[in-house]
Amino acid sequence: MPWFSGKSKRRRSTSRIVKKRGSSAERIIFWSKRFGTVFGILVFLGWCGSWFFMSGAGARLANWSHDKVLSITADAGFQVENILVEGREYTDVDTLRAILNVEKGDPLFLFEPNPARNMIEKISWVKTVQVERRMPDTIYVGLEERVPMALWQRNNQLSLIDTEGVILTNNKLNRFKDLIVVVGEDVPTRAPEFLALLTAEPEIL
Secondary structure, three states, X not given: OHHHHHHHHHHXXXXXXXXXXXXXXXXXXXXXXXXXXXXXXXXXXXXXXXXXXXXXXXXXXXXHHHHHHHHHHHHOOOEOOEEEEEOOOOOOHHHHHHHXXXXXXXXXXXXXXXXXXXXXXXXXXXXXXXXXXXXXXXXXXXXXXXOEEEEEEEOOEEEEEEOOOOXXXXXXXXXXXXXXXXXXXXXXXXHHHHHHHHHOOOOOO
C-alpha cells in the first residue's frame, strides 16, 4: 500500500506539470493570435490613411469644410458690404482694389488681412498701413502716405521724392510742379538732411 500510494502521487504530480505546460502554450497561442489580429488591423488602418491622403481626398475634404464654413458665416451676415479706406490721397485706387480683391457679398472671412497688408506696404506712396476685418461686414484700410517734398532731376528726368529721399513716382508730375528741384546722383541719400534744413526755414523754402 505505501508503495502504491507513492506512485499515485508521482502520477498526479506529473499530470499537473503536463497540464500547466499545456496551459502556458495555449496562452502563448492565444496572445499570438490576438497580437496578429491587432497588428493586421493597424496595418489596414495605416493603408487606408495613406490612401486617403495620397489620393487627395484629405485635401478635398479640407477644402469642402473650409468652403462650407465660409458659406455658413456669410449666411449669418458676415459678408462684405463696405470697404473703408482712410488716409488715401495719392495711392492709386485701382491698385488697392486689385490687392484687396474682394466684391460686395463675398464672405468676410474669405478675406485675409495680413497678405493684403504686406502687398500694400510695397506701394511707394505707402509709409504704413493697417488692414483689418471689422465685424460684421466691413474691410478697413488705414493708410499713412509719404509726403512729397521735391523733384529729383537726374539725366534730364524728374522723379518725385519724399522727405526721406524715397522715390514715389516719375509719372503725372504736373501737380507737383511747384515743388523745389534738386539735382545730383546722391540726392536720395543726402536729400533728407537738406530738406529738413529747408523745412526749418519756411521763408527760404
